[in-house]
Amino acid sequence: MTTSSFSEPAFAMVENQLDDPPQKAPRRKVKRKTWQTAIWFIVLLALAAVVLYPLVWLLLSTFKPNAEFGQNMGLLPNNPTIENYIKVAEGIAGVPMWRFFANSLLIAVGSVIGTVLSSALAAYAFARIQFKGLGILFAAMIGTLLLPFHVVIIPQYILFNNLGMVDTFWPLLLPKFLATEAFFVFLLVQFMRQMPRDMDEAARIDGAGHIRIFWAIILPLIRPALITCAIFAFIWAWNDFLGPLLYLTSPEMYPLPIALRLYNDQSSTSDYGATVTASFIALLPVLLFFLVFQRFLVDGVATQGLKG
Amino acid sequence: MSTTSTRVIVTGRKPKRALSRDSKPEDVSRPGQRSRQRKESLAGYGFLIPWLVGFFGLTIIPMVYSLYLSFTNYNIFSPPKWIGLDNYIRMFTNDPSFIQSAQITLIYVLVGTPITLIAALLVAMLLNYRDKGAGFFRSAFYAPSLIGGSVSVAIVWRAMFAGDGPVDNSLSFFGIDLGGWIGNPDLVLPAMILLSIWQFGATMVIFLAGLKQIPKELYEAAEMDGAGPFHRFRAVTVPLLSPVIFFNLLLGLIGAFQVFASAYIISNGSGGPAGMTNFITLYLYKRGFSDGQMGYAAAIAWVLLIVVAIIAFILFRTQRSWVHYSGDSK
Numbered sequence: 001m002t003t004s005s006f007s008e009p010a011f012a013m014v015e016n017q018l019d020d021p022p023q024k025a026p027r028r029k030v031k032r033k034t035w036q037t038a039i040w041f042i043v044l045l046a047l048a049a050v051v052l053y054p055l056v057w058l059l060l061s062t063f064k065p066n067a068e069f070g071q072n073m074g075l076l077p078n079n080p081t082i083e084n085y086i087k088v089a090e091g092i093a094g095v096p097m098w099r100f101f102a103n104s105l106l107i108a109v110g111s112v113i114g115t116v117l118s119s120a121l122a123a124y125a126f127a128r129i130q131f132k133g134l135g136i137l138f139a140a141m142i143g144t145l146l147l148p149f150h151v152v153i154i155p156q157y158i159l160f161n162n163l164g165m166v167d168t169f170w171p172l173l174l175p176k177f178l179a180t181e182a183f184f185v186f187l188l189v190q191f192m193r194q195m196p197r198d199m200d201e202a203a204r205i206d207g208a209g210h211i212r213i214f215w216a217i218i219l220p221l222i223r224p225a226l227i228t229c230a231i232f233a234f235i236w237a238w239n240d241f242l243g244p245l246l247y248l249t250s251p252e253m254y255p256l257p258i259a260l261r262l263y264n265d266q267s268s269t270s271d272y273g274a275t276v277t278a279s280f281i282a283l284l285p286v287l288l289f290f291l292v293f294q295r296f297l298v299d300g301v302a303t304q305g306l307k308g
Numbered sequence: 309m310s311t312t313s314t315r316v317i318v319t320g321r322k323p324k325r326a327l328s329r330d331s332k333p334e335d336v337s338r339p340g341q342r343s344r345q346r347k348e349s350l351a352g353y354g355f356l357i358p359w360l361v362g363f364f365g366l367t368i369i370p371m372v373y374s375l376y377l378s379f380t381n382y383n384i385f386s387p388p389k390w391i392g393l394d395n396y397i398r399m400f401t402n403d404p405s406f407i408q409s410a411q412i413t414l415i416y417v418l419v420g421t422p423i424t425l426i427a428a429l430l431v432a433m434l435l436n437y438r439d440k441g442a443g444f445f446r447s448a449f450y451a452p453s454l455i456g457g458s459v460s461v462a463i464v465w466r467a468m469f470a471g472d473g474p475v476d477n478s479l480s481f482f483g484i485d486l487g488g489w490i491g492n493p494d495l496v497l498p499a500m501i502l503l504s505i506w507q508f509g510a511t512m513v514i515f516l517a518g519l520k521q522i523p524k525e526l527y528e529a530a531e532m533d534g535a536g537p538f539h540r541f542r543a544v545t546v547p548l549l550s551p552v553i554f555f556n557l558l559l560g561l562i563g564a565f566q567v568f569a570s571a572y573i574i575s576n577g578s579g580g581p582a583g584m585t586n587f588i589t590l591y592l593y594k595r596g597f598s599d600g601q602m603g604y605a606a607a608i609a610w611v612l613l614i615v616v617a618i619i620a621f622i623l624f625r626t627q628r629s630w631v632h633y634s635g636d637s638k
Contacts, residue, residue: 040437047431048448051506054464055451057474061467073473122359131352141359144367146558148566148616150589151609154377154596155370158384178362185359210351239458241569246597257459257569264463264573276467279460286455294447301450301510302517 055287062280066273084277092262092274093251097281104238104255104282107172111237112230114176115184119229120222122179123188124214128200138189144182149242157246171247172240176233184229187300191225192218228300231293235286256282378607383600395607406608408583409591412497416587417564420504425556428508432515433545446516449509456507462573466490469499490574493582500585503570511556518552519545550631558623562616568593588612 057075062084064077072078091097125131126138160171179185200213208216219226241257248254251262260282263275290297353360378395380388399406431449435442455461469475471488479486489495522544530540546553568589571579579586579594588608596605 037438040434041441044434044445048445051449051452051509053474054461054468054506057468058460058464073467073470073477075474118358118362121355121357125352125355125359129348129352129355131349133349134352137356140363144363146562146616146620147367148562148609148612150566150568150592151374151613152367152370153593154602154606154609155373156366157597158373158602159366159370161384175362175366177358178366179359180362180366210355214355235454239455239569241457241459241572242593245572260459260463261573261577264459265576275463279463283455283458283460286458287451290447290451290454294450297454298447298450298513301453301513 058276058280058283062273062277064273064276066271069272069276084273087271087274088277088281092259092278095251095254095259097259097278099252100254100256100259101281103169103253104257107169107240107244107255108234108237110169110173111176112233114173115179115181115233116226116230118177118179119181119184119188120219120226121214122185123192124210124218126185127189127192128197128213128218129210141182141185144180145186153242153246160247166247167249167253168247169253172237172243176237181233181236184233187229188222188225191222195221224296227293228296231289231297232300235289238286374606374609377603378610380603381601382603382606384602385600388603391603395604396611398604399607399611405583405586405591409579409586409588410611412584412586413565413588415497416501416504416567417561420501421557421560421564423501424505424508424511425553425560427505428511428556429515429549429553431508432512432519435512435516436519446513450513451509453507453510456503457567457569459569459573461503462570465499465503465570466574469495491581493584496574496581496584500567500571500574504564504567511560514552514556515549518549522548547632551633554623554627554631558620561619561623565589565612565616 053075060075060077061069063080063082064072065079065081065083068078089097091099122141126134126141156171156175157166160166163170165171165174175181195218199217200208203213203217238255239257240255244255244258245261248258251259254262256278260275260278263271263278377388379390379392381391381394382388435445452461467473469489471491473488476486476488486492486495489499526544526548527540530544535543566589567587571585571587571590572593575581575585575590577590577594579590589612592605592608592612595601595608
């Protein structure tokens with residue numbers, strides 16, 4: 001790709017890196033090592049510049065006046081302005097922006113609660129209880145990990161249509177309360193299996209039942225895994241496009257991604273600045289989550305193989 | 309809170325465990341044991357109720373129903389009409405849009421996924437070279453995976469690859485004048501594939517975790533035997549990383565088949581230009597929900613399922629010859 005055109009900042013930073021070590025490095029081998037490290041930094045910084053360029057472009061473009069988009073597709077706005085934000089706040093199709101935001105938030109928070117609750121219950125059964133049919137059901141759960149979601153969208157749509165739930169949030173939330181996202185169940189099973197079994201046996205002798213053990217022993221112990229699940233459930237629900245596209249028909253029910261589609265459809269004729277700014281606002285919570293929880297997210301991926 | 313409860317339980321562990329595991333079955337008569345088993349099963353299924361409802365109500369029964377629908381003519385308003393294999397026959401003999409959709413989807417999946425994997429592995433190896441400073445890059449490269457499938461990013465991607473957009477301008481700088489990619493039937497699929505490669509970060513993080521587990525002594529031993537960097541990569545890295553490669557390949561392929569939002573937004577829902585972003589999921593959506601041909605769409609969904617199943621089957625089948633799990637003799 002076009003690596004070299006973005007690498008100027010890379011050089012600037014690596015020069016600083018190079019300034020101190022060579023003085024303390026008389027031996028040739030150490031010097032060679034320093035050079036290798038310098039090249040390592042340059043390559044990675046150049047790559048990071050390319051990878052992050054679209055995001056930086058998005059952030060800076062929100063400050064471009066609408067008229068500038070035709071001529072200036074570069075990084076920096078010539079005449080920075082916040083008029084896009086003022087326009088976007090008014091919303092589109094007669095619905096104010098805060099409403100789309102609130103809809104997204106409601107769906108995402110509901111999804112987090114449903115996913116964490118139902119997945120933890122299922123995971124406890126799979127990981128800590130010996131019951132007839134455990135093997136088969138566990139294999140079936142793993143099988144749904146590989147199942148393309150599109151196979152069930154038509155019958156699910158018919159079902160929710162018959163239940164009169166089209167144009168409500170229920171078709172988006174109900175599946176989350178029924179642990180249909182096997183990834184989360186699997187992740188929590190992995191965690192619960194690592195907990196020593198002696199603990200619940202001991203608790204059992206003390207008269208605790210499964211509900212007690214689940215609530216008072218297992219859940220507190222797997223809190224990090226629950227947080228990882230919650231973050232991912234939030235982001236996936238926040239970014240979800242197909243679900244709301246299928247089920248939500250009136251604009252005042254739209255979450256941000258569907259509202260963005262309205263901007264996108266109209267953008268060829270009119271308001272590019274507003275489209276870009278609305279896109280940025282839709283991305284902002286996820287980016288903030290990422291900045292705050294990046295260790296959690298990246299480690300969750302590293303240990304559990306969860307994708308983004 | 310969690311630490312105290314752990315300590316209390318651990319101190320009282322030994323006698324209690326002996327009591328529960330060994331002596332109880334002797335004390336209690338068979339019917340008692342059986343009733344305990346039944347109680348366990350009851351508890352198991354109790355905890356599983358939400359999952360079971362979802363599994364049968366939202367997955368298994370819908371799947372079977374969609375298989376039935378695939379043999380019918382159905383538009384949500386009038387009852388399904390049985391037409392046998394007609395949907396499937398039409399798909400393969402009388403529907404050029406489907407054939408094109410299947411082709412571009414396969415190109416997208418079979419080109420994009422391996423390139424993403426290779427890029428992810430190369431960058432992971434680069435990051436594994438040094439610990440200091442790698443954390444920042446690991447996070448920076450991971451960020452696109454989190455948002456890559458979103459509508460916002462698809463909108464940005466349109467701008468990136470538009471005529472006189474950043475990509476076009478950079479290429480012009482090198483004397484390559486391609487114009488806009490999004491409106492060009494030859495270049496829109498490469499732009500989509502680049503969008504999937506851009507999201508290499510999650511795969512990279514998994515590779516990096518795998519690389520960290522490979523013992524350094526193995527590389528030292530190989531180096532002592534005179535193996536160069538490339539030979540070390542083939543003889544140490546690839547075999548020891550093969551379970552991770554397998555995992556990433558399987559999930560990467562299955563995930564790539566399901567790309568939807570980016571194609572929808574980049575083509576404004578049309579699958580264009582010239583059908584070159586009309587991925588199978590988008591085609592299925594348009595047939596089922598815009599044209600009201602739900603029977604036909606169900607048949608498309610089942611073809612998708614069968615293709616994914618075949619790919620997973622082939623991968624699991626060939627696994628034995630190239631995936632080494634720890635403890636295996638090579």
